[in-house]
Amino acid sequence: MMNELKQKEEGLYHLEAIGYSCPYPELLARQALEEINEGEVLHIETDNKPSVEEVPEMATEKGHQVIEVEQIEKGRWLIKIKKK
Amino acid sequence: MEISPEKLAEFNSKYSLGREEGRGSKHFLRIKVTEGALTSQEALKIAEIAEKYGKGHLEVTNTQSIQLHWIESKNSIEIFKKLDELGFTTDKCGQAHPQPKYGDVRNICTCPVTGYDEDELINVRPFVKEMNNFFIGNEDFLDLPGKFKISVSGCRNDCARAQMWDLGLFALKNEGKIGFGAVVGGSLGPSLPGPQVAKPLNVFIPQDLVFEATKSMAKIHKKNSSRESKAKARFKWLVDKWGVERVRERLEDKIGKKLERLNYQGPKISDKEHSGVRKQKDGNYYLNLPLFGGKLSAEEFRSISHLAQKHGSGELRTTPYQNLIILDTPQEKIKTLRDDLKSLGFKIPTTNLRWEGIGCSAEFCGKAIKPYPKEAMRKVIRHLEEEFGEALKGLEIKVRATGCPNDCGLRNISNIGFLGKRMEDEELYDLYLGGRLGEGAKFSYPIYKGLELQEIKHRITYLVEEAIKEGFGTFDEFLDSHSEEELKKIGIKDDE
Numbered sequence: 001m002m003n004e005l006k007q008k009e010e011g012l013y014h015l016e017a018i019g020y021s022c023p024y025p026e027l028l029a030r031q032a033l034e035e036i037n038e039g040e041v042l043h044i045e046t047d048n049k050p051s052v053e054e055v056p057e058m059a060t061e062k063g064h065q066v067i068e069v070e071q072i073e074k075g076r077w078l079i080k081i082k083k084k
Numbered sequence: 085m086e087i088s089p090e091k092l093a094e095f096n097s098k099y100s101l102g103r104e105e106g107r108g109s110k111h112f113l114r115i116k117v118t119e120g121a122l123t124s125q126e127a128l129k130i131a132e133i134a135e136k137y138g139k140g141h142l143e144v145t146n147t148q149s150i151q152l153h154w155i156e157s158k159n160s161i162e163i164f165k166k167l168d169e170l171g172f173t174t175d176k177c178g179q180a181h182p183q184p185k186y187g188d189v190r191n192i193c194t195c196p197v198t199g200y201d202e203d204e205l206i207n208v209r210p211f212v213k214e215m216n217n218f219f220i221g222n223e224d225f226l227d228l229p230g231k232f233k234i235s236v237s238g239c240r241n242d243c244a245r246a247q248m249w250d251l252g253l254f255a256l257k258n259e260g261k262i263g264f265g266a267v268v269g270g271s272l273g274p275s276l277p278g279p280q281v282a283k284p285l286n287v288f289i290p291q292d293l294v295f296e297a298t299k300s301m302a303k304i305h306k307k308n309s310s311r312e313s314k315a316k317a318r319f320k321w322l323v324d325k326w327g328v329e330r331v332r333e334r335l336e337d338k339i340g341k342k343l344e345r346l347n348y349q350g351p352k353i354s355d356k357e358h359s360g361v362r363k364q365k366d367g368n369y370y371l372n373l374p375l376f377g378g379k380l381s382a383e384e385f386r387s388i389s390h391l392a393q394k395h396g397s398g399e400l401r402t403t404p405y406q407n408l409i410i411l412d413t414p415q416e417k418i419k420t421l422r423d424d425l426k427s428l429g430f431k432i433p434t435t436n437l438r439w440e441g442i443g444c445s446a447e448f449c450g451k452a453i454k455p456y457p458k459e460a461m462r463k464v465i466r467h468l469e470e471e472f473g474e475a476l477k478g479l480e481i482k483v484r485a486t487g488c489p490n491d492c493g494l495r496n497i498s499n500i501g502f503l504g505k506r507m508e509d510e511e512l513y514d515l516y517l518g519g520r521l522g523e524g525a526k527f528s529y530p531i532y533k534g535l536e537l538q539e540i541k542h543r544i545t546y547l548v549e550e551a552i553k554e555g556f557g558t559f560d561e562f563l564d565s566h567s568e569e570e571l572k573k574i575g576i577k578d579d580e
Contacts, residue, residue: 027087030158
């Protein structure tokens with residue numbers, strides 16, 4: 001498993017992409033979605049604003065479900081994706 | 085493409101994509117061409133990357149980088165691997181993070197003909213190389229409050245424009261010894277406290293301390309510049325808040341030496357391109373090819389690289405004026421080189437305008453819908469050439485166009501600059517006059533607002549016509565001899 005990907009609980013994974021500029025959050029998310037199972041949820045934490053658009057775009061393109069994009073503090077977001 | 089966590093961490097310290105949203109491009113890739121130096125072989129590889137991943141389009145930037153557009157995230161690791169094999173890195177583009185962090189040291193702007201220029205004070209390439217080796221990929225300098233921009237000039241033109249950077253170093257002679265003067269806190273953009281001409285440190289930096297001084301200045305920025313907000317995060321805000329004296333004291337503390345005081349405002353001459361064909365120290369010649377806005381196709385880049393190999397040593401240089409220099413051509417081959425370039429469609433002009441005209445890439449960055457500043461600059465220069473031809477010689481007119489107040493197109497420091505407006509349907513500009521670097525450095529002032537390009541062309545034509553009629557040596561002298569009101573009237577003579 002990638003260093004940045006941690007299992008939080010059964011079926012829920014957290015990907016810490018803090019400090020990564022484009023294209024890394026998207027690439028890490030892409031890789032993480034390949035590692036987890038269908039139906040499991042991935043939370044991607046990012047402080048790179050463009051990733052707030054790019055990661056959901058990539059996930060949608062791949063057929064996954066974007067549950068929510070939540071701003072958790074100033075300049076930091078949590079992107080929640082369910083693997084389909 | 086799979087990548088190990090170790091390689092990913094390494095790439096994250098050396099490579100990134102910048103976000104943009106114009107002309108259907110989502111990302112740009114800004115390849116650092118360190119010391120502006122690349123070989124034909126490297127150029128061919130970069131052309132190949134541009135062709136495969138960036139629709140065959142390249143741009144030489146005014147920080148001597150090569151920028152590609154239409155780069156897709158999914159291809160990025162493959163591209164980074166290719167660049168890694170070639171020994172190139174990219175800017176880190178931390179500006180996408182809304183917080184004042186992840187600033188890096190940008191491509192150090194330097195004289196492209198250093199080591200070759202017959203008139204230079206000193207070859208600065210070894211100093212710049214040492215700085216690049218230290219800063220690139222250095223984890224200690226990847227989380228600066230804001231980016232940090234450095235220039236080093238060893239020529240007598242200060243072609244790298246010391247006064248517009250966070251730290252500008254320019255060679256000077258002091259009591260027979262060659263070392264460096266330094267100016268700090270320059271910037272053309274609107275972040276606080278607004279556009280600034282860099283302030284003189286008024287010290288003489290000996291050659292053996294220039295690397296240490298540069299490193300120390302970057303550390304001062306890292307430790308003391310504001311992390312309160314992005315708007316205050318550039319070094320200029322700290323210089324303004326502290327004053328130059330405190331910056332100087334802190335620098336001396338860091339390097340552990342008192343520096344000799346020396347009175348200067350900055351480089352006396354600045355912002356002049358090494359244009360034309362000129363003799364090198366070794367008797368060969370270099371040819372500066374004006375790209376007239378920096379754009380070229382992968383095919384053109386490839387052809388130029390072949391010519392550099394055929395007629396020279398294969399060494400190329402990117403310049404801070406968005407141009408390319410072909411080095412090491414023997415005198416007897418210059419004519420053939422010129423002819424070969426002409427057959428590729430490249431004109432070698434006789435005035436400075438095409439060499440020193442600059443435009444930003446606003447059409448890609450999405451900060452402007454219209455206009456396309458590079459195209460606007462080209463149209464205006466072509467128009468002036470048609471109207472005045474050889475009479476433009478010596479006037480030292482610099483036409484620069486930018487799409488937004490961030491001023492990547494340098495309208496603030498140009499004697500003719502225009503600023504595009506964000507418009508859906510119209511192509512409108514504000515016209516600025518009177519900016520310059522060097523002695524008497526000052527920013528340009530707006531003279532007309534919201535004009536169509538056609539109207540801009542008319543008004544500039546009247547102004548240049550008057551400058552020629554009044555017999556001024558340079559366009560700057562003409563501007564200095566008239567008030568803003570007078571100039572405004574000269575530019576609208578048709579309406580009177």
